[in-house]
Structure formats: structure tokens, C-alpha cells
Amino acid sequence: MNWINLTEEAQLEEINKNSAVKPQVIFKHSTRCSISKTAWNRVEKSDNLPDADYYYLDLITYRDISNKIPEIYGIEHESPQVIVIKDGKASYDADHFDITVDDLSEAIA
Structure with missing residues (x-):
């Protein structure tokens, strides 16, 4: 998966713009958390996720970018967290062990 x-706040504007064309996925990852590592591995190892742009945070x-996401999308900050953006809005988010490939795939489709 690519x-x-x-890494830059300006990318959030790009994500919003591009979400009108295809789903945008943000995976917020805490490199210090074993739960985050487990959730990341689940998503990273999947080879059948639908077409979308996948962002890794x-x-x-990049704490400043992480803090900006709840402001823009009106969702509570969690870590780890996966967010699907469609038409400039968070259409789906999940955190911790609720992050599953099946649910993510369904939210993107």
C-alpha cells in the first residue's frame, strides 16, 4: 500500500479538495503505543482495501496537525484513529481495537 x-497542515486542505473526487483516509498513529502498532499492522498488511488516498500521520x-483534525472535522481526537473523508466531511472514524479492515473497507466503498 502506498x-x-x-507532514504539513496545508495537506489537510488538499485532502478536503480531493475528497470530492475519491475518499481520503487518515491513519493517526502513535509510535509510542502498542495498541496503535497493532491497529496499524492490521491496516498496513491488508491487500484488498478500496481505492482511496491513504495518509499516515x-x-x-506532527502534534499540531493531529490537533487540527478535530477542529476541521468535528470529531474527537483518539489514538490510534482512522478517519475517512468524503466530500469534505468525516464520514467514518474508528479508534483503538475498533479499527478493522472490514469496517474500513465498507466505509470507503
């Missing part, structure tokens, strides 16, 4: 590193390194 992940786009989310290291929320420890």
Missing part, C-alpha cells in the same frame, strides 16, 4: 506522509512528531 501511504502519503501527512505520526501524531507524536
Whole structure:
């Protein structure tokens, strides 16, 4: 899977714009958390996720971007967290062990 590193706040505007064309997925990952590592591995190892742009956010390194996401999308911050953006809105989010490939696939489709 090709992940786009989310490292600049300006990318959030790009995500909003592109979400009108195809789903955008943000995976907020805490590199210090074993639960986050488990959730990341589930998603990363999947080879059958639908077409979307997939963004990876290291929320420890890019805390400012992580903090901006709840402001923009009106969702509560969690870690780990996966968010699907469609038409400029968070259409789905899941956190911790609720992050599953099946649910994510359904939300993207």
C-alpha cells in the first residue's frame, strides 16, 4: 500500500479538495503505543482495501496537525484513529481495537 506522509497542515486542505473526487483516509498513529502498532499492522498488511488516498500521520512528531483534525472535522481526537473523508466531511472514524479492515473497507466503498 502506498501511504502519503501527512507532514504539513496545508495537506489537510488538499485532502478536503480531493475528497470530492475519491475518499481520503487518515491513519493517526502513535509510535509510542502498542495498541496503535497493532491497529496499524492490521491496516498496513491488508491487500484488498478500496481505492482511496491513504495518509499516515505520526501524531507524536506532527502534534499540531493531529490537533487540527478535530477542529476541521468535528470529531474527537483518539489514538490510534482512522478517519475517512468524503466530500469534505468525516464520514467514518474508528479508534483503538475498533479499527478493522472490514469496517474500513465498507466505509470507503
